[in-house]
Amino acid sequence: MDRNGPDPQGGQATLRADGPVRADGCAACAVSRRTFVGAATLAAVAAVLDGCSSPTAPNASGTSGGPITVKLSSFSALANVGGVARVDGGSGSPTALVRSGASTFTALSMICTHQGTTVNISSGGFLCPNHGAQFSATGANTGGQRTGSLQSFGTTFDSSAGTVVIARPS
Known part of the structure; x- marks a missing residue:
C-alpha cells in the first residue's frame, strides 16, 4: 500500500x-x-x-517538625479553658493546642487519620472537610467518617514564662 x-x-x-x-x-x-x-x-x-486516587495518609509517626514553643499571650483563644488555637510553629505541619484546664494543655495533629486532610477547628473540637469526620477536643473520633483519633503530643506548661512546649517528633 x-x-x-x-x-x-x-x-x-x-x-x-x-x-x-x-x-x-x-x-x-x-x-x-x-x-x-x-x-x-x-x-x-x-x-x-x-x-x-486517595492522598497518602500520614505515617505512624504522624506530624513531625520538632518541638514547638507557644507563647500563650500570642493566642487569645488560649486564655480560657476550652480555647483552641492552631500553632504550626513554622514547620507547615498543622498542630492544635487546646487549653484543657487552668494549667493543662492538649496538643493534637490536625491531620485526619482517614486520608491525611487538614481538619478544621469547630465548636467543641475538630471537623474533617473531606468526609465529615468529627473529633473531640481530646482528638477522639466522635462521629462522621469512622477513623482513628487525632495524634496527640506531650506538652509542658511553664506558668512563669507563659509558654507551652509541644513535644512533636523531629
Missing part, C-alpha cells in the same frame, strides 16, 4: 504498510493518527486515575 502525496511540511510523503515516511527519510517525524490518539488517550486515562 504505497501512496504518494504532499507532506504538510513541504516535502513528499509516502504512506507504506508500516507507516508514513517523509521524503527526507525521517520515519520518526511522521506519527500516525492511531499512535497519536492512543498516546493521548493513555495520558488522559492516567490523569483521571491519578485524580481519583
Whole structure:
C-alpha cells in the first residue's frame, strides 16, 4: 500500500504498510493518527486515575517538625479553658493546642487519620472537610467518617514564662 502525496511540511510523503515516511527519510517525524490518539488517550486515562486516587495518609509517626514553643499571650483563644488555637510553629505541619484546664494543655495533629486532610477547628473540637469526620477536643473520633483519633503530643506548661512546649517528633 504505497501512496504518494504532499507532506504538510513541504516535502513528499509516502504512506507504506508500516507507516508514513517523509521524503527526507525521517520515519520518526511522521506519527500516525492511531499512535497519536492512543498516546493521548493513555495520558488522559492516567490523569483521571491519578485524580481519583486517595492522598497518602500520614505515617505512624504522624506530624513531625520538632518541638514547638507557644507563647500563650500570642493566642487569645488560649486564655480560657476550652480555647483552641492552631500553632504550626513554622514547620507547615498543622498542630492544635487546646487549653484543657487552668494549667493543662492538649496538643493534637490536625491531620485526619482517614486520608491525611487538614481538619478544621469547630465548636467543641475538630471537623474533617473531606468526609465529615468529627473529633473531640481530646482528638477522639466522635462521629462522621469512622477513623482513628487525632495524634496527640506531650506538652509542658511553664506558668512563669507563659509558654507551652509541644513535644512533636523531629
